[in-house]
Amino acid sequence: MNSALLHNGNIVTAAEYNPDVHGSRIYCIDRNCKAPVIHVKSENAAPHFKTTGKNDGQRHNKLCGFYKQLSFEESIQKVEEYQGEFLEKGIKETVIRLNMNRIDPDYESKQIEREENEKTAKDPSEVKVKQESTTPNSIGSLKAIVKLLTTYDPDILASILVSVKGKKIPLSQLVISHDKAHQLVWEDRSIDNLGYFVYGTIEQVLRREKVYFINFKPVGNVSFGLVVFDKYFKHFTYTDEQLLGRKLLAWGSLKKNVYKDKNTTEMVIKSNKYIQFLP
Template identity: 50%
Template sequence: MLTAKLHNGKIVTSVEYDVNLHGTRIFCLDKNCSSPLIFVQGNEGRAAHFKTSGKGDSVHQSSCGFFKLLNMIESITKVKEYQEEGIHNDMKEIVIRLSMSRIDPDRETSAVEREKGSRDPAALKVKNDSLTPQSISSVKGVVKLLTEYEPDILASILINAGGGNKVPLSDIIVNQEDAHEILWNDSTINNVG
């Protein structure tokens, strides 16, 4: 967990947590859990994070978003729950650009774009140190985001779908009933969220 709830209800991330400032009473941010947590200092091999001790009452409840690895549907459900609770309001927002033009069947690519896309395999790749990807351009990228990141991080993500609109992740990925209602009411990304 990279986020926790303080004894006063405020949310703190592991990066900004200071035991002298915030105290030692920290809890799981999931309303179904609220288990006591401990802070694990980061080092060169791992990032600072919060975790349960695994003993006594410091164990995640089975309905908690951090109890087990979540599948895509469970993950987006927890993200929506956290966003409705306003947990993301205390967190720094992460904006990811969404560009799905590659999967558009009507898009025509020019020879210049195809040549630009072919890179030298021996070229040095420098990994970006950001916590999440800066952009997503495929359905596979969306699935990877939902399955590899914990719900507390996903709750702070806003998707920039173009035109300067920043929409919470849980408003973009919806079940078929919600999608039907959005289409029936002629809603678009511009007026969702």
């Protein structure tokens, strides 16, 4: 764990922790857990907090985000739970730049070339190690988002703001379930022209002459689907068998649609790179 809850209700990171200032009563940050933790400082690892695990009251409980390795969905749910509180309490933020231009088949090659040139000086795909954080500085693919959410502890993820098109958005507001995406769109709370990362399970693939519809399994009567237009068929080569029943994360802007008098939400995607299967 990179953060701990103090006796006074504040949250401190392991790098900032000083027993003279913060006191010795420190706890797991998960409100379902609050197990006492200790601060660990050694030569081999970055400073962190851990439970002593000596007896029952000193271990993470089953509902805690640190009890076990979390799946992608469990991880994003915990990040959402922690993130509001963390950011409110002014925890040190980690900003990760997001630029998905590279996966767009329409993105001009000229622009890519220019980026390639910049890349020689600064490689955005390279994972750089900052002073207090080992998370990457920038992300440009769905694979990197999935890796982020399945690699790092939920408290580290809860400190992440994603910088995109001049906005800084908490990670848990950008990576969302499809029913939540639908809610955002129909309550007019989604940010225009901003891509969202949306996850769900594929239930149906309909291939028409001019368009493919890839429909997620409804959650709470919410219908959400991916759309591929014929211009992009050559970039989208997954077969029905590869898609049906699979959990995946998709990236794109959200759009309202009405089908048979029912409000639905759509995401237009252009290639294989716009989806990533979840582990």
